[in-house]
Amino acid sequence: MLISTLRQQLAIHTPQQTDFLIGLSGGVDSVVLLHLLCQLRQENPLNLRAIHIHHGLSSNADSWAEFCQHLCGEWQVPLTVCKVNVSGKQGIEANARQARYQAIAQHIQPNEMLVTAHHLDDQVETFFLALKRGSGITGLSAMKTVSSWGKEMWEENARNNTLQEFTIFRPLLTSPKSAIQAYAVTHCLEWINDESNADSRYERNFLRNDILPLLNQRWQQFDQMVARAAQHCAEQQQLVEELLNDELHARLNLAERRFNIEEFNQLSHLKQQQLIRLWLEKCQMPMPSQIQLEQIITNVIFAEQDKNPEFRLADKMLRRYQKHLFITEIFADTPPFEQMLLAKQADEFTLPENIGTLVRTSDALIFRKKSGQTHRLLLPTALQQEPLTIKLNYRGKVPLYPHSKREEMKKIWQKNNVPVWERTRTPLVFFNQQLVAVLTTP
Template identity: 50%
Template sequence: MTLIEQVQQQLQRQPNTHFLIALSGGLDSTVLLALLAKLRENQPHLALRAIHIHHRLSPNADDWVRHCQQLCQQFSIPLIIEKVQLVQGMGIEAAARQARYQAIARHIKTQEMLLTAHHQQDQTETFFLALKRGSGVSGLSAMKAQSAVFNLRIFRPLLDFSRQQLWQYAIENQLSWIEDESNQDNQYERNFLRNEILPKLRERWANFDQAVQRSATHCAQQQQLLTELLQPELEKYANKTHRTFDLTDFSQWSVLKQNALLRLWLETLQQPMPSTKQLEQLIQDVILAQSDRNPQFQLGDKMLRRYQQRLYLTEIFADLRQIHIPVILNQPLALPDQLGTICFSQTESAIQVQWQNQIYFLPLTNLPISIRFAYSGKVRNAQGIHQDIKKLWQAHNVPVWQRQRTPLIFYGENFQSAVGFFQNFVPAST
């Protein structure tokens, strides 16, 4: 069976007919583009587009753009060119990968699946990089033919083929491709493996890549089995909608079960996997911390926080305690840190407040109205009893960080209301 016939079989097992092809202009992605264009001749229902990411890293990058444009014109495939800016403070490889997928996410259509040209040798490199990081069976599963990365559905139809097979197809079909000079720079981990280590292993063991692929498959199967066994437990303790994890029985589990369930929960939320050390810190410093504490742990660009017997995955929030916003009636006010818009208007009998699709009513006042996000005094309830505001927050089961993100309404210097939760039952004129 030829290369194109095998790829055709894979596509026929796909419900998708709309594909966005990641095109670097190198050998692998050029072959993928040509294969899809050839298959489309007999399957005109295939909807193809390509995207090329300009990373601004090579002096030849503009030439690569022109090459990709010529290829796509030759095959009558629409091409998207996207220039990206890499995030500072990350390694070049990681920053380029993040920028690449973020750019693709901006352009991919709902019905499209991303196609990448990863092949057998790429799989071996990915396996070894995971081994270098000390990954478990999930990481050693390497790449799957289908997966999701950065919330993108990805299909890798060339994963079972060697680079030699792709090269042979390119030569037979007179394809031209570019060579990225950075592929020879062994300061990059993948290049070091590709250029220095793996050739010697392949020279010693001819079927080395196939053996690595079998090991990756075995790891993937073990991970799948583990996930199936833990799924009922995960459904019992995890709330995906609210991104929380119930810790009621956590201390009764073995360490292995604690680690596995936390990793599985984070995976379902499409979060980066914590290292062994990070997981130990999360458990000891957050989950098993004293009950009167409200600890937190940063993981990537998110924060893990504990409140009572529940672990929360949240954004990293700005400190709003010094914020003081004067209110202008009948004028929408944009709240800080993506908290939305709030609007105050006066009726004959009350001040109406609209926030997050809810309407609240407060007593009339002649005092200036303002919004703040910090208050630590007493509040008088409807029965005339004064309580510390902390007790009221606890009574409403509001986590500590959410208290600091709830608009607090002040009449003059007097606390009047925590919008959506409670108010101070004191005449506004006092």
């Protein structure tokens, strides 16, 4: 039964895919998945690798890794064991999941698809957890058979270019846990038991051990009905996205994580909410609560025009500038700073506060931000052999090169379309106390 399910799912969702990375915890679910794929490898040209994430949360973690190594050696599947540090403020389950996927992103090959052993019982638990959070139809859609884990937008990852987007394939999502256990027993498979699975202090375990068995005992096929409800939610969400697609993409600048809110007040409140949710989802941001969403719309989007409103969402900041919303890092003001660059100074110069680097060539200054954006300033011929000064966080009036006309920095920032939060982090080029240029990036 399971082998035919897997064969069918592969044919429907990944007919051209041959390279798979299997998430192997050593538990019965992932062991069965690996065994199934090894069986199909005998009739299809499948290239299989496995990855075991060593969370270090149990005293048995080392023995679990050894079990996976022995199993993969016996079944001739290359295995990567990756130790991770589980930390953060989201709770141990969410933190472990985040650490796990970040590690997978570092090891998965561009031609590979991640395969996980999520099953019907997992789907029902995910639905109930979304229900507990008061999620909308997106959350209640639970897991998809095929989805993606997108590239994280954090500065550290952008600098190191270590994480990549990859596809997650869940071929057993419609199969109940009982079928997986029966398969394991029938084929005399061995697996490990994570002792934490019995601890109902964890939300999933509480549902799995204490709540869902009672519901399934009272109502036959309850799991299937919940999965059907999740599928209905997924279809409704897909319809909403299709209906809002043109409006969303007319306002969306994904590369800059920017959203146009011009004439936003002419949209219905429900449409405003859904567009903001879709934008945040496209930008890989966590979904705000209903209260947070109202605060974003009222206190940021519709704040008075002379304000510079901002709202913290997880570890990022939502800010408004010139009829656009931006998702940015949380910046502290950069203290005043200046550094002279000589004409013959060709070495790369690192700016403070992780702002970026500067290189002076024979005729230009090249500014590269930590995010990778680059600006090349062609110097006037008269200044190509002159010493220049780079300044940060300059305030007040400044004389402009070459005529010494004085102007307020506030107006200069506005002319150059530099948002308020970037102004202390944007390099200024001076010659003899005269402002030559503002080093903005596209």
